[in-house]
Amino acid sequence: MNTSFTATSPGTAVRASAVQLMATTLLAMLVLFAVVGPLVWPDHASQDLSRFLQAPSLAEPLGRDHLGRSVIARLAHATQLSLLMAVLCVATALLAGTLAGILAAWRGGWIDTVLHGLSEAFIALPALLVVLIFSAIANGDLWTLYLGLAMAQWVEYFRMVRARSGVLLAGPAVEAAGMLKLGTVHIIRRHLWPELRPLLTAMATFGIGSSILALSTLGFVGVGVRPPTPELGLMITEAFPYYHEAPWMSLAPVLILTTILTGLLSLRSKEAHR
Amino acid sequence: MNLTTSLHRSPAGPVLRVLRQRALQAAAVALLVSTACFAIVQSLPGDLAFRIAAGRYGYDQVTAASADTVRAELGLDRPAWQQFLDWTGDLFTLNLGTSLVTGTSVAGELGLYLWSSLQLAAAALVLALALGVAGGALAACRPGGVLDRLTTLWVSGSRALPPFLLGLLLILVFSVHLGVLPAAGHGETRSIVLPAATLAVGLSGLFARVTRDAVADVRQSDYVRFAAAKGLGGRMVFLRHILRNTGVTLISYVGVQMLILIEGVVIVESLFAWPGLGHALVHAIFWRDLPMIQATALALALLVVALNTAVDLGAVALDPRPRHREFVL
Amino acid sequence: MSMRVNNLTVTFADKVLADVAGLTFERGRPVTIVGESGSGKSLLAHAIMGTLPASLTARGSLHMDGTTYDLEDRTNRRSLWGRTMSLLPQEPVLALDPTMRTREQVAEGAGTFRTDKRAALHTATTLLGSLGLGPAAGAFPHTLSGGMAQRVAFAAATIGNARVLIADEPSKGLDERARAELASLLQRHVDGGGILITITHDLDLARELGGDVLVMKNAHIVETGPAAAVLQNPAHPYTRRLLAAEPANWNHSWTRGGASIETTGDPLITADGLTKTYGRQRLFSGLSLSVHQGERVSLSGPSGSGKTTLGNVLLRLLPPDSGRVHHADELRGGRLQKLYQDPALAFAPGAALRHSFGDVIRRHRLDPARLEEFMASLRLSPALLERMPGQVSGGELQRLAIIRSMLLEPALVFADEPTSRLDLITQEETITSLMNQVERHGCALMLVTHDRTLADAVTRRRVRLGVDAGSEATLTTPALKTPA
16 A cells, blocks of 8 residues: 555644643753752751751751751752753763764774774663763762763764764765765755754753763762762662651652653653654 | 575574674673773772782781782782783683672672572563563554553653662562561562562563554554455464564564663662672772672673673574664664 | 445545446456556555555445445455455565565465465465475565565465455566566466456556556546557547656657767766676676767666666766776766656755755855746746655656756766656656756766666667676667667
8 A cells, every 4th residue: 555544633742742841841940940049058068967857947948857958958959960960971972972973984994993893892881880880980079970971871872873874974865965066064964964963862861861860870879979969869868768757858859850850751752753 | 686595594694693793792891891990990099009908908907018019919010001911811811809898709709699680680571571561562452542551651650760769669668668578688589579670660661662662563564464364363463473573673672671671780789789790889889899890890791792692692583584783782 | 256346435534535436347357457646546456355544434335246245344354355355465575574484474375274284385385386486485585586575475365266366556666577477477367267456557567467457547437448448549538648658659859869979979987897796696797888978878677687786886986896987077076967766865854955955056156046947947836945855746856856966067967767656647747857958958868777668768878787687797788789
């Protein structure tokens, strides 16, 4: 049957965009919290043991933790740290992976062989393992975590970009552009970029989520960011023993984490439908 | 058309190809991990010989002389490149050294850790496949139906809840509140339930999604419609055509999920104090126990390669087509 | 026993896609339904079989063996499938399960398959043997050629001895040889007293099958009659238009190779001792060839004979295993252009056509008015430029590709199967556009095609590759012998 008849229901599109709008709003609020929060509640470190596990109040919307520190201040700083680290890691991985991928696909030869061989080894390493090995170098220094997370992720971008660019560069459209002598800029701007952009955005959205998750997992397990630096995973671990007495203390970071993840997932599901 | 040669392709060809490619990958992974570990050793603050000597004799017993003995013994006074050759040489002769913390042979402990991790991974994988494949296949029978929507919900739910939060939740519900299952330990059979379930929930959502899409795709395919037009009944079409072709898609996807499985194993083991490779690795990192870091990291990475080799071989058995696709995970 | 269809309609929402008042099919007399894609011919066949997509609604009735079937109920004919009615699928390569050996897939259709599997397998092996597919019985589909897959599908569709065989575009993607084989297979079914309904846009296949021909256009049958009569002396204007669009019937200023400028100009491409192997297959060896200014050469041969590969070697897009290719200076700076089989793949898919053309104009500092001029002379609306390549029909996009290549005033245009995906009428329109430009600019043309009549109509010199498959590639240039 060479003609296809697909029934489109207008409902799905409307629902998808409503979900996306909600996700965007939620994420925007979180970003706002991460940017403004640390300014409003700058002090996340000072302890006051007399106010041990104090319940939420107007002045302290999320109460105080087991060391009497302001939970909302710690949360704001932790959110800022997570988002900043994630964006930085993804940007680095994306840039390095994309450039290396295009280079490998375009030049071929020994450059391709070396880069591809390296990616073969990296792709077999679970990202968490790479970050763990890196975090072994220094005591939860932020720069090793950053380097580890970026190192763990570049390979995904590299492989996608290399594979897609390889197909595109060998395809008739680029061949035709070559015969029309349109030059490198045209090929990148009209052929590679429009094809890669939606894939890269989708991957980056997902990558930000998994970076935040990896960071908090490391903190949770005890080999990530060192206390007393506030970090979401670390806060969950610290709060867990008191979840009965002070549930807000554990719930707050959990809520932030799941909101970020669901928000990013909903954004991405829209992306895939387009 | 070279009919005779292409029709009767020996099955050994693709199998050998898979084994050769994966062996190369394993070697590359081993080199990468050991290089990273070597780099860590070189970059560590303080004198390595001093630390090792301290590990051996205790911090109060260490003298400059004993550190020198260690240095000479381990060849730490030689240039870095020579040390690196030794380091990798040791690795390829399976000389993994002794733990800096416990002083016991790393290789000996590794076997136990590996066995625990394999148990956990296998239990989780079986559970996830059973849940996910059954759910996905049923959902695909009625696209848009109740079960299909439930599966979609399950998928997004399981993806928004990271494994460590899910594990915490399960501990709270089953161990703290209901008190029916142990939260930690390794002794009894029941103790595997919670860690395996934690891992399986996340994976099963992904499997359900892929199974659903694969079954729906295969049902739409020309060959399934042609099979029906030949006069085969619905059950026969399912058994003879849909099942295996769904398997082809699913098995390559299971390969992709091996990374997620192993990452999950590391997290879940630490959470439930399950004495496997991941637990050992996190501990080793905490204590800066380098031989142990290298051995466990290497074992985990090679486990991924081994699992993927098994997946590749399964795919070769299911799908006779030559695979032009890139060697991907 | 005959089969009759009454008041058949197929609708999608409120749109009527096929509407046929009554049709009778007799045993031993094939019926062929011809028409362009979108005419509803394929839907007619699937409505009879009961295999329409779920979004379409069929109405009407089918009478056979004293039983009446309501066409709206898509399940009432299921029990007939394979035993009484059978469908030969459109693309046999896709209709075979990639993970199952051919013998098993054929045996499934046998009536005894559920009760006696061994007997069914035996019958399948015998049937495949009689179709010359003995060695392929144990093979997986991906090892078969298109023609072989077609024969396996034929075996699977006919092993149940169904009296009614419906063939949906069976010659799609087959070369001349495979098509002749297919015609004789279908003939075999008719000779055995079967009812054969063939859906095709291939008029040559309709001629070879004989029997009755129905011509469909816009959901309706516009002409019916014996094949010889309809395809020789058509009564309906649409049928006449369709027949006139066959390359053999073309009559334009540029048909039959255009004047006698062959080999008089300077050589643009000179190839010497070219050899290329693909896998284990040697496509051509020791091939020497030159293309001269203003000449029109065709490159033809069955599928898999290496036409496209030779073209890419000649264009220096692919290195030969041995030999060399020399390009004259006249071809520099983009004055060698190529047209593709699927124009949608030849434009940047993510950019509006306006941008794709804008880049050419800017890069080569051309006058933008020239584009408008071209668009007008090829009767293309300027609004098309606002669209993405995927939103333009194949015929229009190929004409846009012709314009793009002509903007640089090429000395040679290489056209690789430029119309093999188009309907007859669109093909004529597209080739006319191309040839008018070729004539106007006096540029040379190299046309790759599997269609001999098209090659004959457009070019004078013909290079044929791999005439008898299996042996080494042969090279013939028959037209060179007698410049008329």
